[in-house]
Amino acid sequence: MSDDHTDPRLLAGNRRPMAGYQATHFLWTVEQGVATITLNRPERKNPLTFDSYAELRDLFHRLKWADDVKAVVVAGAGGNFSSGGDVHDIIGPLVRLKAPELLMFTRMTGELVKTMRACPQPIVAAVDGVCAGAGAIVAMASDLRLGTARSKTAFLFNRVGLAGCDMGACAILPRIVGQGRASELLYTGRSLGGEEGERWGFFNRLCEPEALLADAQALAAQLTQGPSFANGITKTMLHQEWAMTIEQAIEAEAQAQALCMLTQDFTRAYEAFVARRQPVFEGN
Structure with missing residues (x-):
């Protein structure tokens, strides 16, 4: 499957380097085939907004054609992964929307998970501290998850009056931790501690907080050396x-x-x- 005799017009339409991508609503770096996405609002524990949802969705979609990114790391700044949807920027406006706009929002957030699962690059989530709501979904939608003993993962949708069936949680989470354990997390919204999360299989392994990002990037780099x-x-x-x-x-x-x-x-x-x-x- 060499490119030696491939029509350059075909390559031009299906190979899009992403190292030079300029992110607007989070940090983006690429080094030796490993892209690192850092959710970067540490003062609010890295919540997601309408803008960051849309940009993440579009970025993972574009990664289908990236020839210079072989693996992706998703992390949060300041000792937390993500607190989920921003209460002021998302939750507040949602209570005033009608059904068509609400469906537009839920389809957009679901599309983020679809693009994460559809991009060919393995995704490694580096989960420290708070990992809640949509943040827990982003970790869930990743291929591999490294955590810390102090990480707290919560699918807390029912605590805000919503169903646990958000962004594919009822389909994907049981396949990671089992039906009974997923049911407990989705019905109660309780936090899953790091050590418990490793025992349940949600985390592939636990790392020291100060080494978490480097360990996740090392794992991603190892994957880039494979076929x-x-x-x-x-x-x-x-x-x-x-x-x-x-x-x-x-x-x-x-x-x-x-x-x-x-x-x-x-x-x-x-x-x-x-x-x-x-x-x-x-x-x-």
Whole structure:
């Protein structure tokens, strides 16, 4: 799957570098294939606004075509991940809206989760401190989650008079922690502590707070050294197979794996094995 003989017009329409992207409502950096999104309103524990929801949605959508971003880290500034939707900038205005505008909002927030799941890059959430409401959803929608002992994750929608079925929570959270545990979190809105979250499988592991971001970026960097095309296929299949029977999933995986066997990375791995050296993957 080399680009050597690919029509440059095709590449121009499907390869969009993102290292130079200028974020407006959060921080964005790219270093050696790892993009870091930092929610940056620490004085309010990094709440989301109408603007940041929309920009995050559009950014993750654009990552489908990014050829210089192989993994993404999402973090919060100032010792907290995110307190969720801003009470003054979002909750207050929502109580005055009518149904069409409310549906516009809920579809926009849901679209953020869709674009996070649809982008091919693995997403690592670095969760410290408060991780509540929509912040908990962003962590949930990530592929991997690193936490701290002091992290507090709460799907607190019922505490503000809403259902727990927000932004895909009733579909995704049970697949991470199990139906019973997800039900408890969504019915009660209670906080899930860091150590409990690791036991439940919500967090892949816990880190020291001062090392959390570096550990998340190191994990993301490790992922960038793998076969990025194949990793994107893995992410796609993990998501799509939720709605498949076992028979359908096995056939879909057969087709996906055959496609990966056509990549040069597959050949590189074989040649490296024969030569008794580590393969260097290039994502093609």
